[in-house]
Amino acid sequence: MNLFDLRSPDDIKALKEEELKELAEEIRRFLIMSIAKTGGHLSSNLGVVELTIALHKVFDSPRDKIFFDVGHQSYVHKILTGRIKEFKTLRQYKGLSGFQKRRESVHDVWEAGHSSTSLSAALGMAIARDLQKEHYQVIPVIGDAAFASGMSFEALNQIGEQQRNMIIILNDNDMSISKNVGAIQQTLTKMRVSKSYTALKSDLKGALSGNQAGNALLKAMRSVKNAVKENVIPDNIFTELHIDYIGPVDGHDIGELIKVFESAKQHQGPLVIHVITKKGKGYPYAENDKEGKWHGVSPFDIESGRSLSMLPHGHKSWSEIITDAVCDLAEQNKQIVAITPAMISGSKLERFFSAYPQRSFDCGIAEEHAMTFAAALALNGFRPFISVYSSFLQRAYDQINHDVARMDLPVVIGVDRAGLVGEDGETHHGVFDIAMLRSIPNLIIAQPKDAKEARSLLKLAFSGNHPFVIRYPRGSEAQSTECEAITCGTWVKYPCIAEAKAIVIAYGSDVDKIIAKAKVNEIALLVVNARFFKPLDHNCLDELAQMHLPIFVYETDLLAGGLSSAILEYGNDSGKDWEIHRIGIGDHFVEHGSLPNLRKQEHIDLNTLFEELLHVIR
Missing domain, CATH: 3.40.50.970 (Thiamin diphosphate (ThDP)-binding fold, Pyr/PP domains)
Structure with a gap:
């Protein structure tokens, strides 16, 4: 089918397995071509194509709650829920977000951006469902790296105690951004490669390939799971937490995934389905990446894999x-x-x-x-x-x-x-x-x-x-290999042109940009490099106050609690009589977009600073 005809997950419900496989390949090609132009999270999305298709084939979104830990691997989900035409605006100002966003679609039932929140959210949704006497599935998809975090284990502890119906998809690709580490990852590795497990997995596939359905199929799956528990990994971390476990399942076999998911809908209590996927699948540069270079990418050339965003010479x-x-x-x-x-x-x-x-x-x-x-x-x-x-x-x-x-x-x-x-x-x-x-x-x-x-x-x-x-x-x-002695808590003053008519207190790389712009435009400023937020340079602030000039505090972070707040606190406590102008980010969250665009929208670009400076000076 034409990807651009997709309006909702209902459009794939009637597709046969071979058609779904073709759909997966089309989506994979589209992702590579689209992300090559816009940049974005490539490898993680290439790895969950079949998994996401199978989830939307079997479950009924948005009634059933399908959501992704972190959310950067939700591109396929966005395509299947009717947002493919917006991909040309991916991660651009006012465009499609690189993460799940509730304001974008009713199918985005959770927002994250940081790892390991999905299991806590899933339990909250499951309990809310049960208290309201409703009936739907809660299906969080969590990666093996996110699963190993403390927050995930805090949630699993209560999930095992509560015994609410939920289907946890453990998307295991043995990678976070780069190679995973830790004892938990070693346990999952044993579960992936054990010879006994491989044999049991074949038994599972055999069960799935038959004509059994519903409870009979679930019984076959449970027998395999019990054999795993008793004969392969008696200390299974899931079953020890009273959470049923099935797997490993081939995360790129749509037919197998569909049969497992259909059966899982009959399960009572929490269930983990361990799905093995290949991060970057379908694009060799991403598939072979072991250092995380293809996790999040800027625009690139598809044939060579070369990034189109090059650093300036010497940077x-x-x-x-x-x-x-x-x-x-x-x-x-x-x-x-x-x-x-x-x-x-x-x-x-x-x-x-x-x-x-x-x-x-x-x-x-x-x-x-x-x-x-x-x-x-x-x-x-x-x-x-x-x-x-x-x-x-x-x-x-x-x-x-x-x-x-x-x-x-x-x-x-x-x-x-x-x-x-x-x-x-x-x-x-x-x-x-x-x-x-x-x-x-x-x-x-x-x-x-x-x-x-x-x-x-x-x-x-x-x-x-x-x-x-x-x-x-x-x-x-x-680059620089130079170094100089710095006294803790000291700032540096840089006079520009003639006798100053105003003072700008700034920090970071904007200091040199402000100096350069003042010199080019012949604006008489004293620019202060406030390289320490704590401790403040009280001696420097005392000297600035004695100059009786308007002071602009230019910060590219939140105004609340930032550098200007610290300066105002000191001025109030020490009885300073000065004129302070504050430029910074207001009391709100800033959406996505290019840095120049965001700075302009937040009125923290250098042009805004100099417009305000000239207005006061003149």
Whole structure:
């Protein structure tokens, strides 16, 4: 059928197995061609094509609640629910979201963006259904990496106790963004490759290939599952939690998936169906990727696999700049260790993990554990560097507060993807960390304006005795191997042109852009690099107040609790008489779109800053 004729899952209900296989191949080709133009999450979506088709073939969305953990692998779901014509706008401002969004479709029954929420949500939906005496299926799809997180186990614990009807699809591709780690993954590996399991899986396929239906088929499946429990893995983590288990099932065999799902509808209580899929299936570059390069991609050339988004000459990503600096420091200081919650490739830590494998630790999708683990290492004489995306850092707030800051331990926290990140939208913008962390005692919080300052701040961080947060954005910066001494809590003033008529306090890479724009347009400014959010440079602020000039605080994060809030608090407490203008993000979530577009829409672009400056100066 023509993909563009798809309006709802009802359109595939009457298709035969061979037609569904053809549909799967058409969808796979469309995804490759479409994502090559727009960018997006490629590998995860290529891996769930048959699985998603089978789910919508068997279950009745939106009455039955089908939803995906994280949600970045919901592209096939969007196609089957009538949104294919919008794919040309994928992840663009006001366009189709890269995640499930309730405002887009009644078929999107849950929103996420972060890992491991689906099982808790599923239990809530199942209990709400039962309390309202309704009858529908709840089907969360969760990956093996997300399953291994603490939140998933908290949910499984109660799911086993509650015994509500739900069908949990464990989508096992042995990958998160990069290769999975941990004892739980080793258990799943045994379940995948056991010879006894392979034989039992053949028995299961034999049962499914017969003419039995309904309860007879379910009984055959249960006998296989019981044999698995008794003869292969007596410590099955699901059955020990009183959750029935079936699998492994070939996640690319539509016929097998349909028969298993049809049978599962008869099951009473919680059931896990263990589905084996291939991440990136159908596109060789993605299939063979073991480092996560094809997890989320910018536009690319399909034939060569070459990205069409190239860094400027002499530039590196901020993540690489930070990793290079940490590696150089680690060469001199054997106590430096690196920690990541499943983001080796995303945070560009490959160089450190390769150079210092004994001092490198991937904790899996477990930010809370990773932070307390870092605290304990610091307590015992090591100097941990833990890299966490800003949008994931909030999951470790309690651990930063209680385990790191309260004991005043010298953990260096790299807050990657700080600020607006663009196309991933609300769940991924890193605009909350300054406000979230600023109230915590003992923390030092800083952001470099360039690679040289990044190296200097990291050197300061590892030489100190307090927890130190260094935040850096998505994007790139010119490389540098230079370093200079920095005194903690100091800002830097840069006069532009003549005697200043206004003051701009800013941070990060915008500092140099503001200076350059002021010089080109011959605007008399004093630009201040507020590289420390905490502690503030009170001496510098006292000097600025004495100049009696309008002060613009330019921040590209939330105004509430941010840099300008800190400055106003200090001014109020010290009786400053100054004129403060604040530019930043208001009290709302920012949707997805390109960074230039989002900055313009949020009125935090440089043109807006200079328009307001000129209005006040003139």
